[in-house]
Amino acid sequence: MSEMIQAENLTFRYTDFSHTTHLALDGVNLTIPYGQFAAILGRNGSGKSTFAKNCNAIALPSGGRVLVDGIDTMQPDRIWDIRRACSMVFQNPDNQIVATVVEEDVAFGLENMGVPPKEIRRRVNEALRMVGMYEYCMHAPHLLSGGQKQRIAIAGVLAMEPKCIVLDEPTAMLDPRGRADVMHVLHRLHEEKGITIVLITHHMDEAVQAQRVAVLEAGHLILDGTPREIFVQTAKLHSLGLTAPQSVQLLEALNARAQAGLETDALTVEECADRLEAWLKGGRA
């Protein structure tokens, strides 16, 4: 059984302004199975966006290889199969919306695929309902909020019925409400449609919600595991320019200050409150 995305010893080289060559990715081995909700964390310049671009053949490996849905991205004649299997959503919602009417934009990918008009209509309506934007189908995109635009962009790729959606910092330009809406939609796609989600982000609170977290630093895969395994490593995360959830920091601080002896791997408000409640009410100091 092949995997959704399989990067083997992936290396990516590029040349900048002053003709210096950089290694954006340096021998990354990362496999994402079908149906997983994975988050890729890392500071700016860690190579996480480059990894995303390698997932649907916008960027091609300088070394190693990437298999998407079992297809090597170095096969130029299979590029359309790769992009149908694995779609991509970008950071700036404005720069990925092509039409002046919401439903026309969602239809764009399907039109390119040559889907019959009746089927386009059905899929456009369904995609817009999935992202909660159906009532906006006749609106002009430039009048929508950032979060709404980003949901339109997601609907646009969703309508193409991909197996996997890679999102490159989709919430970086959004306000808290827009971010929450987009995250809600991603969970819905993952749970109801079984779509593999690869979320590139530097927001720790978004990565906490994933099933798996991979951390890139300077083109290397540094950490890889469940959120619970990753986010208890507060010192390590800090050295990578990232932060751990406050719940973990709080429990750690209590342990250090009052020898509270608490398990620190609480990622949610409820988990953390459970432990604190038990500690406050009973136990010894």
Added chain:
Amino acid sequence: MNEIKREAPILEVRGLSHVYSAGTPFEQKALDDVSLSVRRGEFIAIIGHTGSGKSTLIQHLNGLLRPTAGQVLFHGKDIFSKSADLRGVRFRIGLLFQYPEYQLFEETVGQDIAFGPANMGLGNHEITRRVADALEAVGLPQSIAEKSPFELSGGQKRRVALAGVLAMQPEILVLDEPTAGLDPAGREEMFDLIRGLHDRRGTTVILVTHSMEDAARVASRLVVMRAGRIFLTGAPSEVFAQADALERSGLTVPQVTKILLELRRRGIPVDTGCYTVEQAVQKLLACRKEVRGC
């Protein structure tokens, strides 16, 4: 009793209202009777959602937008009165927009930073001095002045844009989402920089953000806006004492505050007016003493 003599506010907003596209079907009341006064040396954070009116408000502070009603007083003088020198006011109240790196246009970083001072009509010698000074203030090496702004990294470009405003040596610095799109380390650096400007140079700072957490960490006073009005205002601890009201109005409070709120909901008498891990540790230790004492 001795009455405490209070210094007159440096900037005062009185009954400010702004209506966009008045008289058309797109009419929209963005600001509704907002009053606010800012003292010299204060660090204020204005918090609110997109559409809460915060961006509209700050564009009135240096006269980029004209109010539908109300006044903006700078050193007690209405900046919109006929006798006022609006352009002069803009040099004294520096405004840094969101994603300011997209406004850079000159061939070199140095020339771009010099744009403001040159518009002020300063002499070459003074301009050179200010450019060097501004670069130092934002923590960039002097050698960068000769580079093209388009060669720099995103974070560096943003610092150059900030330097461009600082070179005018404004009395008040207004910053619209200065950390938008930066990663955690980048945000930390930017906040350190702004805090440094406030602490070391005594610049009055007005920071606009949609993060309660960031606001509470750096500002001494918070102004929470909702639907064009001021919804809550006060010191961070005062504002966070009403954390449940903030949460209900859809603003995201820091996770530690949520944790303490959750404990309170479960009937544990913990003080929820806090927003940092350190404060929460103190509150929890105090609470544990109390719970075990009973």
Added chain:
Amino acid sequence: MLKDITLGQYFPGNTLMHRIDPRTKILLVMAIIVALFVCSSAPAYLVLAVYIFGLIAVSKLSLRMVLRGLKPLLVIIVFTGVLNLFLTPGDDILWRAGFVSITMAGVQKAALIVARLVLLIAGASLLTYTTSPIQLTDGLERLLSPLKKLHLPIHELAMMMSLALRFIPTLVEETDKIMSAQRARGADFDSGNLLHRAKALIPILVPLFVSAFRRADELATAMECRLYRGDTGRTRLRQLKFGRDDAVCAAAAVLFLGGAIVLQVLV
């Protein structure tokens, strides 16, 4: 400033003129233009005027709006009118002062030119006021598609047009933002002589171009990700179909435009 231009703007509605196929509308307007140039007699023009203003009434467009669309072209209309009024030679002189004279032929010619221009603009605005930009590009692309056989890039041109329409509001907003930002640094766009003002635009234009290129680059990648590869194998959400409404409009057009031309030939 930019908002004041009504010519070329779309006013949504659900009238007969809004519903019919954009191709019908484009052909209709072309027929109107041809008729306006073929005809020159008063009775024929009367029929054409009744027809065009009738269509405007059917579309529920306010006459004021249509006339406002004439405003930018008022100078040209008046100028051509006056030129023809005074400079047409003829025997039937009505008024003379020095070498300038008004002849009967001049009056007729001036009236014809003014009527022609006004009706032309009214007819063209009928098309743009009742057709959304996307329908318009769609209609044009379909109508011109036979030219693809001659290897003319019709699809690409239509795509460019619709992308331009999509990004105009975005770039207008961006220009506004950049202007505010440079104003905050003391830029002055409103005073000084022409050269000074032109120079003052550099701080706006450079960031605007840089941003437009960045947007174009990102947009191209996003379009590729959504499997865009030009015209090959492409289907459309909205199928253009000729229906009853189109037949009604075509019949009316034949009646009125044909009638006007017959009048022109016979009378």
